[in-house]
Amino acid sequence: MAVAHPGPVDRDLGLDDLIVIAGAGGFIAGALVRHFSDLGFRRIRAVDRKPVGEWYQRVPGVECLCLDLREQANAVRAVEDATEVYNLAADMGGMGFIERFRVECLRSVLINTHLIDAAWQAGARRYFYSSSACAYNTDLQQDADVTALKESDAYPAMAERGYGWEKLISEMFCQEYTAERGFETHIARFHNVYGPFGTWFGGREKAPAAMSRKVLEAVESGDLSIEIWGDGSQTRSFCYIDDCIAGIDAIMHCPKLIATPINLGSSELVSINELVSIVEEIAGVTLDRRYDLDAPKGVAGRNSDNTFIRQVLGWEPSTPLRDGMRVTYDWIASQMADRKAGKRIVEERW
């Protein structure tokens, strides 16, 4: 599926400059590795703490290192000789994970703390940090009929406990490394990224993958019902992976976006009930909906205000949710078929 890209990106990079991507065994960083490999970059180092056999994507010709980046020595090793460093490593998942494992989420602060310092010490040219919409003030997200969040809405701070505060403090590290030490950093606040090669079962999956899997399971089992967390009225926007990757590349290489957090998300707002309807339509079924009102459901509503990204890049993520969900649904269907056939599938361990 073709997505609209920002204009040409001036990367000021040679094809033999070393690009280091942390979290590369995961969803977004795995796609970023593929992106730079497809562009012809010959020296890419992919780093993750998961054993390489468990990575979602492995790209031929890419150096793969299995390192826990909460350890300083590993962070130093990871960025040796790097020209650019992308930090997408974090202990995270959907609401079910981040509401239950706040300590683990907070401990990701060690990753960024060590990695940014190691990158600066190594003389890297640029550093990218993957922040989140969870960094925004939760008081502004109490109504499903939301006003979209603009970049200034992170302060006064009242971020999501655990995960959101880790993002906010790591953003500040980036900003202060730029202010005090002249290190070029870039920060994007992702809003609910979805697409193929992401987690789709096991407890860390997010709503688009979870709904696709649940609908497929209902069809397969013949029990035409679905469990929804909360009352389904909570609203979100969802950003297709290809838009996210194009945005990361453009943000990292935009001189106007140094140490300046920016939303990277879609502004197509839907309720969880509407998301389920989209998946039902793709599957060609209608299911009985059971609402688990005690399950984790996060804030009532959240959307991305894209005024700033449109102004600075002349672009915003625009893949229609229906189109992205069709690709995601088909991919999860093929994963389920592979699992049934005993083949290797994307897998996540807690």
Ligand code: NAD
């Ligand atoms: P993911 O879980 O698929 O990937 C993260 C990867 O980081 C995993 O492969 C994990 O093994 C690795 N990791 C965790 N701890 C590590 C450590 N100590 N050392 C080395 N590697 C470690 O998640 P993702 O969806 O690809 O998210 C990537 C980044 O984007 C994260 O920083 C996340 O917080 C951020 N983000 C994602 C979303 C989203 O919707 N997916 C939304 C907002 C922000």
